[in-house]
Amino acid sequence: MNNMDSKLFQFYLDLKSPEAGAWNTSPQCLNTELVTRDYIRKYFEVTEGIEVCNVGVGTGDWDDYLGYWLKDRGNLTSIEIDAEICELFAYRQVREGHPNPSTVVCKSIFDTDLPKDKFDIVTLIGSAVNEIGEFKKCLDACFSLLKQGGHLMFMAHLRYSPLEMIEEYIRNTNYIMEKQDIFDDFPEYPFYICKIKK
Numbered sequence: 001m002n003n004m005d006s007k008l009f010q011f012y013l014d015l016k017s018p019e020a021g022a023w024n025t026s027p028q029c030l031n032t033e034l035v036t037r038d039y040i041r042k043y044f045e046v047t048e049g050i051e052v053c054n055v056g057v058g059t060g061d062w063d064d065y066l067g068y069w070l071k072d073r074g075n076l077t078s079i080e081i082d083a084e085i086c087e088l089f090a091y092r093q094v095r096e097g098h099p100n101p102s103t104v105v106c107k108s109i110f111d112t113d114l115p116k117d118k119f120d121i122v123t124l125i126g127s128a129v130n131e132i133g134e135f136k137k138c139l140d141a142c143f144s145l146l147k148q149g150g151h152l153m154f155m156a157h158l159r160y161s162p163l164e165m166i167e168e169y170i171r172n173t174n175y176i177m178e179k180q181d182i183f184d185d186f187p188e189y190p191f192y193i194c195k196i197k198k
Contacts (some may be wrong), residue, residue, distance in 0.1 A: 004091050011088055015059065028189040035183050036125055036155055037065050039193050043179055044121055044151065050074035053119040053145055054102075055109050056128030057082075060089040066123070067093075067100040077119070078102040079109055109141045119145050125155035125193075135161065139169055146198045151178070158182070158190040166194055 001009070015024055023029050052070060054063050057080040066076050080086050086106040093101040107114060109132060122142045132138045142152055152175075154166060163182070170177050176197040184190040 004088075005095075007088055008092055008095060011092070028186045031183075031186060032126075032189065032191060033061065036062070036193065037069075039155075039181070040066075040123070040153060041069065043195055044153065046070060046073050047120070048073050050121070051077070051119045052121045052123070053077045053079060054123045054125075055079050055142060056124070056126070056131065057085050057089050057104070058126065058128070060085075060092065062123070062125060063089070063102050064093070064098060067098055067102055070100055072100065074120075076100070076102040077105055079105045079107060079114070081106070081108045109138060114141075114145060116144050117147050120147060120150045121153060122146050122150070123153045123155075125153070127157070127160070129154075129156055130160050135165055136169060139166075143173075143175065143198055148198055150198050152196045152198070153193065154196060155191060155193040158184075158192060163192055166192075170196065 014020060046069065050070065050073060052066060052074060054066060054076065057063055057078050063076065063078045070076055078089070080089070083106050086104045090101070090104045105114070122145050124138070124142050129135060129138050146152060156166070163180075167177070177194060178197050179195040180192065182190065182192045
């Protein structure tokens with residue numbers, strides 16, 4: 001087994017480790033994944049040649065789904081600052097034979113040499129905005145990636161990024177909140193998803 005295969009094997013084991021497994025297998029986590037995947041499928045359109053970007057790879061499950069969702073019609077770029085996550089995610093997609101793998105960009109969302117006005121959709125979901133920090137600066141960076149008329153799909157936990165934060169942010173821009181939904185089936189993990197047009 002080569003070094004990358006060893007890292008990949010450990011990655012699979014860690015997904016069900018005592019620390020991560022309790023959350024990863026929980027109804028709350030599965031509900032969040034289901035709702036988020038269903039949301040982009042219902043409220044965003046895949047068009048020929050569409051360019052999509054996800055900010056923050058994490059385990060890569062969302063990026064995997066986006067690649068399948070885009071099929072042969074569009075391209076996915078995944079931006080992640082952690083070099084080890086980038087390397088393992090890119091390797092895993094190749095090793096698993098993903099039919100529409102992501103182009104992985106190992107940079108901070110705040111890097112000034114990221115492409116501007118390139119993407120039709122940018123997604124920022126889960127804990128990414130909290131892990132990145134600087135709420136406004138993070139959203140500004142995501143919108144700079146979008147083409148005029150493109151959309152940001154923003155999903156966040158209500159306790160860590162209250163709805164008022166995104167509403168206040170939008171009020172101070174020319175962006176349009178096209179859709180906003182709260183999901184609180186599990187009161188211990190309430191979250192919301194927004195579709196925002198640049």
